[in-house]
Amino acid sequence: MVFKRRDKQSLYQRLRTLFFPKKGWKRSIQYVGHRVKRLPDTSHKIALGAGIGVFVCFSPILGVHMAMALVLVYLLRANLVASFITTMFGNPVTYPFIAAASLSLGRAVLGMNAKDDDFQSLHSAFWKAFTDTWQLIQSWFGFAERPDGLADFLTNLFLPYLLGGTIIGLVLGAITYFLLKPVIVAYQTRRNAIMAERREKRRVERDSLADTGE
Numbered sequence: 001m002v003f004k005r006r007d008k009q010s011l012y013q014r015l016r017t018l019f020f021p022k023k024g025w026k027r028s029i030q031y032v033g034h035r036v037k038r039l040p041d042t043s044h045k046i047a048l049g050a051g052i053g054v055f056v057c058f059s060p061i062l063g064v065h066m067a068m069a070l071v072l073v074y075l076l077r078a079n080l081v082a083s084f085i086t087t088m089f090g091n092p093v094t095y096p097f098i099a100a101a102s103l104s105l106g107r108a109v110l111g112m113n114a115k116d117d118d119f120q121s122l123h124s125a126f127w128k129a130f131t132d133t134w135q136l137i138q139s140w141f142g143f144a145e146r147p148d149g150l151a152d153f154l155t156n157l158f159l160p161y162l163l164g165g166t167i168i169g170l171v172l173g174a175i176t177y178f179l180l181k182p183v184i185v186a187y188q189t190r191r192n193a194i195m196a197e198r199r200e201k202r203r204v205e206r207d208s209l210a211d212t213g214e
Contacts, residue, residue: 041079043184049079051177053086057094058102058169060161062126065090086176098168099161106164112156122157129153 041049056068069083090098099122107114129150138144 041082043181043188045077045079046082046184047177047181048076049073049082050086050180051173052076052078053083054089054176055169055173056083057087057090058098058165058172060102060126060158060165098165101168102161102165103157104164105167106160106162109163109167110160112160125153125157129158 052069052072056065056072059065059068061068065087066084069087070080072078073080073083100117103117103122104114106112132147132150132153135144135147136150139146
């Protein structure tokens, strides 16, 4: 299988690599940027895909960020691989900061009182909302009682998170696009020049060998 590791990692090793990359966060970020630049597509599509990947990380609908990126990439005709790579911006290390920033901004825009939310309590609230939603669906068919608290969750957590996350995601996604596009253009221009130079060198060598053979 392509990209499959020869030495299978344990769960502990995968988690350790996620939080503490062997080559450090700086090298890991540089590596991701290098991978994005080398993608075979136009600079616009690659940069747009990368911006989409960053944008979806700020969605409160956790667990479906890649699916959201897939839909947006299809609608906007962006690069899918670039979007999947940059969705790594949303990870267990950054999610507490993403949630705090999104909620704070969303509540400020809606004129709600600021709250000092603990990320663990937010995680529990979102998980409870998921189970309450399933219970609500069951209640429509008479298999369960109608849950309490779902409306409060939507008003006080989900809506401000959605609003704040959308604003921040759009801003950071746009910044990603406008910063990355000229870098990709410069990289592709330099690479094309090098490839053209190599082709010309091979052509000259072939012509030289042909002349020698005559």
